[in-house]
Structures are given as C-alpha cells and as structure tokens.
Amino acid sequence: MTEQSAHTDGTTGPSSGTDPATETFVAHRNLLFTVVYEMLGSAADAEDVLQETWLRWAGVDLGTVRDRRAYLVRITTRQALTRLRTLRRRKESYVGPWLPEPLLTAPDVAEDVELADSVSMAMLLVLETLAPTERAVFVLREVFDLGYDEIAEAVDKTPAAVRQIAHRARAHVAARRPRETVSPDRARDALAAFRRAVETGDPRGLLDLIAPDVVLLTDGGGIVRAALRPVVGAAEVIRVLERIGTSVSVRPAQINGHPALLLHRGGELDTVIALRLDAGLVTGLYAVRNPEKLSRIGRETAMSR
Structure with a gap:
C-alpha cells in the first residue's frame, strides 16, 4: 500500500x-x-x-x-x-431518532442544486426508507446518472432488474421528498426568522412559518439529552424550542448544501439544526446533538458528482 x-x-x-x-x-x-x-x-x-x-x-x-x-x-x-x-x-x-451525520459543505455544493438536494438532511431521511439495493440503485442512477449496465455490475443484478428497481425507488422517493425545490434566498429567509426566534427566546414568532403538522426530530444518540420520539405539531414544537433559552449562541452555516444553524453553548458546539421546507412552510426540523456526529463540523467536507 x-x-x-x-x-x-x-x-x-x-x-x-x-x-x-x-x-x-x-x-x-x-x-x-x-x-x-x-x-x-x-x-x-x-x-x-x-x-x-x-x-x-x-x-x-x-x-x-x-x-x-x-x-x-x-x-x-x-x-x-x-x-x-x-x-x-x-x-x-439506536436510542431515540436517528439522523444523518451533518456535514459542513463548501459553497460549490449549494451551487449544484441537484447535488445539494441529494445530500440534504430531508432527502437522506427519505433514502433511509429504501431497501439497501434500492438505495444504491437510486443514488447511482438519479444522482450520478450511471447507466443501467454499469449499475447492474455494481449491485450484482441484471440490467433489466436494475431498471425495475430504479423505477420502484424513484416512485417511492417522489412520494416522500419535499414537494418543491426551495430557492436559496427563501431558505435563508426562513432560517433567519428561525434564528431570530431562537435568539430572542420567543419562538411563537414562528407560528406563521411553521406548518401545523411540523415534525421535530432530535438525535442525541443516548449520549446527550434529546427527545426520544418525534415531536409533532406546531404547539408541541414551539414548547420544545422555548426550552432552548437564550443561553446559546447561534450562527448560520452551510450544512449538507443548505442553510442551517449551529448552536453553541459555553463555547462548544451543542446542536446542528437543519430545516425542511414545503410550500414555503417549515415541515421538518432536524436537530443533531449526538457529539459523535458533530466532529466534522469544524472543517468543510468536499463533495462532488
């Protein structure tokens, strides 16, 4: 070697x-x-x-x-x-909800809209609902545009079988992915409003931004405190956000190709929060607190297609 x-x-x-x-x-x-x-x-x-x-x-x-x-x-x-x-x-x-490991990404990832969409926290959670071979086929075909023959060799299937798997996976993902591609400006505006609410300790200002059926997932991995089940509904989510208090410092960052928030407490990174937006409303909040998943946030991770 x-x-x-x-x-x-x-x-x-x-x-x-x-x-x-x-x-x-x-x-x-x-x-x-x-x-x-x-x-x-x-x-x-x-x-x-x-x-x-x-x-x-x-x-x-x-x-x-x-x-x-x-x-x-x-x-x-x-x-x-x-x-x-x-x-x-x-x-x-795993103790409580499992979320993907968030990555600090360079601006070029956000500029590649298809790549940014494919590595977003929301999309990665959708991919979690696929069987392993379906996930591999979907990623190689839809994200990296590999041919069916090439994918077939990678997953040990016939090209005909890969076509069927790709069709099934594509339909499965389409039914679960965000309904629209949100512009970077719109995402930044939503994140700015969310940041103000956290910093002021008044998340009720988010009521016009949060979908009634919003879902908050918090991943502590059994290491730090986090909700062990999804928190569902605007009122319940706001109650959780109110407990954050003003003891954290908040700064924006590009996480997985999209605007997100980094929460620091006592000078240490405490939480990474990413948003899912549908039709202009926040329908998903993904809060990663497991310290084992935050070790790479201090440096950018290079990604490409």
Missing part, C-alpha cells in the same frame, strides 16, 4: 504521486465519498468504506481495467452495501 497522507478535509488516504492507482483514486475520491455518504448517511462509515475500497483497488491489475472510474464505483458500492446492512442492524438499537 502507498504512503498515507492527510487530505484537506482532515481524513487520511493514499498520498498523491506518480503511481497510476493512487492518482486515479485521489482524482475520484470526492465522488466516491459522496456516493457512500448518500448510501450511509454517515461520514465516519463512508471513510471506512473508502479505506476498504483503496485496499482492494491497490491490488487490482490496472491493465485489465477498461474504465477506472466505473471500476472504483463498483468496488465502493459493494463495500457500501455491506456496511449499509450492518448499519441498519445498528440503527435498530
């Missing part, structure tokens, strides 16, 4: 150099990470999958590889599917 070096996002992986296998892996690393993250919703697990992918890739005879990008995607997808099945068992014993 080649010498390890640090990447700009703080993770480790093969160092760049003249070795063709290394150069190919480094060139496609951001894409591979994005594929795995969309399949798993966990950056930590995505990094593990990339390490496993590299170990397998380093042993491949490149002379037998016609399309290196496709070959890497195939290895990565198979490793991600194995990890996804393990994660599903782990989530069954």
